[in-house]
Amino acid sequence: MPLVELRRVTKRFGPIVAVEDVDLRVDDGEYVTVLGPSGCGKTTLIKMIAGIWAPTEGEVLVDGRDVVPVLLEDRDLGYVFQNIVLFPHLSVWKNATYSPWVRGLGEEEVSSIGKEVLRLVDLLDQSRFFPRELSGGAQQKAALARALANRAQLLILDEPLSALDSRVRLELRYQLRALVKDLGLTAIHVTHDQEEALSVADRVVVMRKGRIVEEGSPRELYRSPAHIFTSNFVGENNFLEGSIAKRADEWALVALRNQQYLWVPDGRHSVGRAVVLAWRPEYLDLRKGYSPNGLPGTVEGERFLGSELRYIVRLATEERVSVDVPLTHERFKVGEDTTVEFDYEKMLIYPRPYEGLEEALKLE
Amino acid sequence: MREGQGDTRNRRLSQRLLAFLSRRPIIATWYGAVLLYFFLLVLLPTLFVLSFVFTGWQAIQGLLSARPEVLGTIGSAILLSYQTAIIVTLVDLVFGLPLAWFLVRRAFRGKSLLNTLIDSPLAVPTAGLGFSVALFWGVTPFLDFKPFGSLGLVSSGLLILILLHFTTTFPYMVRSLSAILKEIDIDYEIAARASGASKLTATRTVTLPLFRSGIATGATLVLAKALSDTGGVVTALTTIGKFGVNTADCRAEGELNGTALIAAWKTLSDVAGCQSSEFTAGLALVAILMIVSALALLVVVKILTMRARIPMKRIFPTWEKRLSRGIAPRIRDGATFFFLIFLVLIPSFFLIGFLLVGSPEPIEWNTLYRSIYFSFMIAGVATAIDLALGIPMAIFIVRGGMRRLGRAMDVLVNVPYIVPSAALGISLSLFFTQQRLVPVPSLFFIVTLAHVAFTFPFVVRNVTGALEGLDPAMEETARSLGARPLQSFRRVTFPIIKASILAGAIMAFTRSVGETGATLAVAGREAIITAPVYIVNLILEEQNFYAAALATTVLISVSATAMLLMRYITRRAR
Numbered sequence: 004m005p006l007v008e009l010r011r012v013t014k015r016f017g018p019i020v021a022v023e024d025v026d027l028r029v030d031d032g033e034y035v036t037v038l039g040p041s042g043c044g045k046t047t048l049i050k051m052i053a054g055i056w057a058p059t060e061g062e063v064l065v066d067g068r069d070v071v072p073v074l075l076e077d078r079d080l081g082y083v084f085q086n087i088v089l090f091p092h093l094s095v096w097k098n099a100t101y102s103p104w105v106r107g108l109g110e111e112e113v114s115s116i117g118k119e120v121l122r123l124v125d126l127l128d129q130s131r132f133f134p135r136e137l138s139g140g141a142q143q144k145a146a147l148a149r150a151l152a153n154r155a156q157l158l159i160l161d162e163p164l165s166a167l168d169s170r171v172r173l174e175l176r177y178q179l180r181a182l183v184k185d186l187g188l189t190a191i192h193v194t195h196d197q198e199e200a201l202s203v204a205d206r207v208v209v210m211r212k213g214r215i216v217e218e219g220s221p222r223e224l225y226r227s228p229a230h231i232f233t234s235n236f237v238g239e240n241n242f243l244e245g246s247i248a249k250r251a252d253e254w255a256l257v258a259l260r261n262q263q264y265l266w267v268p269d270g271r272h273s274v275g276r277a278v279v280l281a282w283r284p285e286y287l288d289l290r291k292g293y294s295p296n297g298l299p300g301t302v303e304g305e306r307f308l309g310s311e312l313r314y315i316v317r318l319a320t321e322e323r324v325s326v327d328v329p330l331t332h333e334r335f336k337v338g339e340d341t342t343v344e345f346d347y348e349k350m351l352i353y354p355r356p357y358e359g360l361e362e363a364l365k366l367e
Numbered sequence: 368m369r370e371g372q373g374d375t376r377n378r379r380l381s382q383r384l385l386a387f388l389s390r391r392p393i394i395a396t397w398y399g400a401v402l403l404y405f406f407l408l409v410l411l412p413t414l415f416v417l418s419f420v421f422t423g424w425q426a427i428q429g430l431l432s433a434r435p436e437v438l439g440t441i442g443s444a445i446l447l448s449y450q451t452a453i454i455v456t457l458v459d460l461v462f463g464l465p466l467a468w469f470l471v472r473r474a475f476r477g478k479s480l481l482n483t484l485i486d487s488p489l490a491v492p493t494a495g496l497g498f499s500v501a502l503f504w505g506v507t508p509f510l511d512f513k514p515f516g517s518l519g520l521v522s523s524g525l526l527i528l529i530l531l532h533f534t535t536t537f538p539y540m541v542r543s544l545s546a547i548l549k550e551i552d553i554d555y556e557i558a559a560r561a562s563g564a565s566k567l568t569a570t571r572t573v574t575l576p577l578f579r580s581g582i583a584t585g586a587t588l589v590l591a592k593a594l595s596d597t598g599g600v601v602t603a604l605t606t607i608g609k610f611g612v613n614t615a616d617c618r619a620e621g622e623l624n625g626t627a628l629i630a631a632w633k634t635l636s637d638v639a640g641c642q643s644s645e646f647t648a649g650l651a652l653v654a655i656l657m658i659v660s661a662l663a664l665l666v667v668v669k670i671l672t673m674r675a676r677i678p679m680k681r682i683f684p685t686w687e688k689r690l691s692r693g694i695a696p697r698i699r700d701g702a703t704f705f706f707l708i709f710l711v712l713i714p715s716f717f718l719i720g721f722l723l724v725g726s727p728e729p730i731e732w733n734t735l736y737r738s739i740y741f742s743f744m745i746a747g748v749a750t751a752i753d754l755a756l757g758i759p760m761a762i763f764i765v766r767g768g769m770r771r772l773g774r775a776m777d778v779l780v781n782v783p784y785i786v787p788s789a790a791l792g793i794s795l796s797l798f799f800t801q802q803r804l805v806p807v808p809s810l811f812f813i814v815t816l817a818h819v820a821f822t823f824p825f826v827v828r829n830v831t832g833a834l835e836g837l838d839p840a841m842e843e844t845a846r847s848l849g850a851r852p853l854q855s856f857r858r859v860t861f862p863i864i865k866a867s868i869l870a871g872a873i874m875a876f877t878r879s880v881g882e883t884g885a886t887l888a889v890a891g892r893e894a895i896i897t898a899p900v901y902i903v904n905l906i907l908e909e910q911n912f913y914a915a916a917l918a919t920t921v922l923i924s925v926s927a928t929a930m931l932l933m934r935y936i937t938r939r940a941r
């Protein structure tokens with residue numbers, strides 16, 4: 004049985020539809036991230052799970068029980084805010100022991116819970132400080148300790164790392180996952196950072212404009228996103244638009260712009276169908292001279308990415324693509340003619356979205 | 368063609384003027400002039416009466432030996448003032464907190480209507496409020512009939528003053544509480560409740576402690592207002608027959624508080640048969656005691672709210688939970704609205720009903736119009752001076768670059784506001800009759816200066832608040848693009864703080880129009896008759912309640928129109 008289940012949940016604020024018709028199941032012990040651009044309704048979604056807001060329509064079930072009428076303070080969950088929200092007038096210790104204290108537990112119990120959660124986040128020696136005296140990372144750890152002190156099975160994290168410096172963010176990311184797994188908790192973690200979502204989650208739920216686009220394991224989502232929006236939002240992608248001109252067995256000849264043609268493996272689309280082909284930058288290669296499964300183009304720019312070089316190439320179809328190559332790769336000058344080679348194995352093919360490619364990729 | 372040239376020439380001229388005025392020595396001179404004015408004509412006169420302890424010690428001793436009972440009279444009057452102010456502050460807090468919560472944290476229709484209702488008693492001058500409240504609650508010995516709907520219950524001075532000051536202070540309390548509650552992120556409360564705290568526990572342990580400054584501001588405003596009011600006190604006490612000036616015996620009679628005592632003695636000091644030197648000493652003594660104790664009380668309030676440990680150590684989870692849901696919050700909200708309606712709104716506007724049932728009596732329309740004209744003249748001139756001085760003063764405090772002096776001014780500016788205005792009036796008139804530094808053209812001039820003294824803080828407070836919230840980077844950007852300081856102020860800062868300047872001006876103006884104490888203390892009841900003084904005179908001398916109600920109603924409509932007009936302009940300005 005899933006621990007949390009949403010059934011056809013919608014939330015409106017006046018004319019604004021923040022969350023629309025969402026179904027979601029989170030299993031016991033699972034680490035789920037909800038990934039989406041800002042303003043897509045992620046916070047609204049988890050606030051309904053937490054009981055901060057009631058859904059306009061639909062049901063929220065926890066452990067199979069309808070919890071919509073249950074007040075926030077009786078929900079039994081840990082909640083971590085993007086903007087941290089430690090109580091500024093209380094010390095780290097008082098913050099961490101806030102939950103057992105207001106629940107009226109005995110002094111000894113309060114203190115043992117406080118020690119336990121502060122040890123978990125490695126802040127025991129800073130427990131006498133006030134929130135403003137801590138670094139951003141330490142503040143968010145203290146907020147996590149406060150949420151853990153609730154001793155709840157379910158942990159809800161609203162962009163817990165977004166307010167932190169990038170280095171701290173990377174470190175805390177893995178600590179967070181390890182902690183949740185060690186304690187056997189269930190976590191729903193909201194983020195707009197796709198790298199963060201992929202690296203911590205058992206399962207990623209992609210949201211856009213108040214709706215769930217698709218969900219799956221990080222690997223599935225990166226390798227074979229079912230929706231063209233996901234293919235660009237989770238990792239980058241290059242797109243070529245065209246239509247099927249001819250078919251032969253499992254292959255199709257795609258007519259691209261400017262009378263360019265490409266044979267690609269595809270058994271699904273019939274002749275005449277408008278399609279979009281997609282490759283991630285690392286699945287493309289550059290070479291000098293002609294190649295049978297490539298397209299001619301001109302190098303327009305070069306960017307240094309650290310471990311790789313990225314070339315921006317204008318194809319004969321007038322479409323621009325990014326090509327990532329290792330630093331050891333043969334070099335091209337800006338303005339030089341080249342051929343872009345496509346790795347057919349790694350290609351994705353989508354029917355052309357009816358609203359147009361640009362519209363389908365837009366964040367909001 | 369020629370017009371275009373004239374335009375350019377004008378612009379060039381104004382630019383040269385701005386550049387000239389922006390020069391360092393000019394700005395320094397300007398700041399200096401403002402500070403000089405403040406110290407010489409606001410702060411010094413306000414506290415001048417304190418010097419009477421040294422200069423007039425013999426007069427005070429003489430008074431005390433000739434009339435030993437005076438000390439008791441002063442003592443009980445001041446005690447009554449403080450009892451009233453403290454009780455009113457506590458009750459206002461009890462009902463103001465839930466109401467502020469309701470206004471800030473809940474979305475509902477008619478919120479702006481509720482806001483207007485809460486503010487509406489501010490449109491009634493306190494002289495009218497005192498009379499209205501007393502008509503509603505009190506026994507009315509001078510009336511030969513019981514007005515329809517009046518309760519006729521209260522004959523105690525303390526009780527009527529408490530009931531009066533609910534109406535004069537509650538709007539201020541709710542306003543300042545909700546202004547600061549708005550700034551407190553609701554996520555703190557959510558975090559507390561997600562940790563298992565009931566609403567009551569979350570409020571008690573998290574929101575209230577974060578809210579201290581709001582409580583201190585609200586309490587300070589209410590205390591100052593309740594201690595300071597004169598017009599309302601005199602009319603309320605007169606209406607229930609607890610204020611009298613016995614000119615035959617040269618005695619004040621009834622249940623007087625501090626400001627009422629000042630008003631009564633001031634009247635007696637002008638009476639030919641009474642020894643005015645005695646009253647001068649007595650008035651100075653009352654003023655000194657009230658000023659010193661008011662300043663002390665405010666320090667105490669500040670310390671209390673900052674030190675008090677509101678999150679008590681003990682938690683009672685089951686009880687607090689039970690009180691947080693079901694019937695208890697509904698009883699709380701019900702009681703709050705009952706308070707608002709029956710103890711604030713209805714008593715405030717009861718006098719309008721009285722107009723409908725009372726028997727019409729003649730009113731001297733000419734005197735009424737003249738008094739309203741006087742009130743608006745004084746308020747207008749005072750507000751203009753407030754703006755001319757208050758804006759540079761606020762800039763000096765926030766941006767002056769002299770941290771110590773700036774911070775000191777920030778505190779000092781509040782002194783004339785905190786000091787009860789009747790005491791301030793006594794001090795001012797003493798200053799202007801004794802000093803030789805500044806020539807005194809007329810009584811009107813002194814009254815206007817008195818009004819500047821206690822309305823000036825409104826402008827400074829509002830403008831410093833807005834300037835502190837403003838990113839100095841905006842002005843610096845303008846400066847980096849070549850704007851002179853004064854230009855960048857006019858083009859960048861001024862448009863942004865315009866709303867706050869207007870808000871300050873409205874507060875200063877309405878406070879001035881409604882004020883009685885300082886005017887009475889400076890000019891007595893005959894020399895300069897502003898509208899509130901006229902209302903006091905109607906009630907005190909003639910017991911002409913009908914005319915007083917009519918005059919108040921006229922004044923309410925005029926002020927309400929002025930306020931609406933200003934609000935309209937403010938909205939346009941945004």
Ligand SMILES: Nc1ncnc2c1ncn2[C@@H]1O[C@H](COP(=O)(O)OP(=O)(O)O)[C@@H](O)[C@H]1O
Nearest residue numbers: 016019020021040041042043044045046047048
């Ligand atoms: N309390 C509210 N009142 C009105 N609109 C809101 C409220 N909270 C959120 N919204 C709107 O709902 C949409 C989703 O917001 P949110 O859930 O905060 O997005 P995210 O967390 O993904 O950035 C936004 O368009 C936002 O403006």
Ligand SMILES: [Mg+2]
Nearest residue numbers: 042045046162
């Ligand atoms: Mg959000």
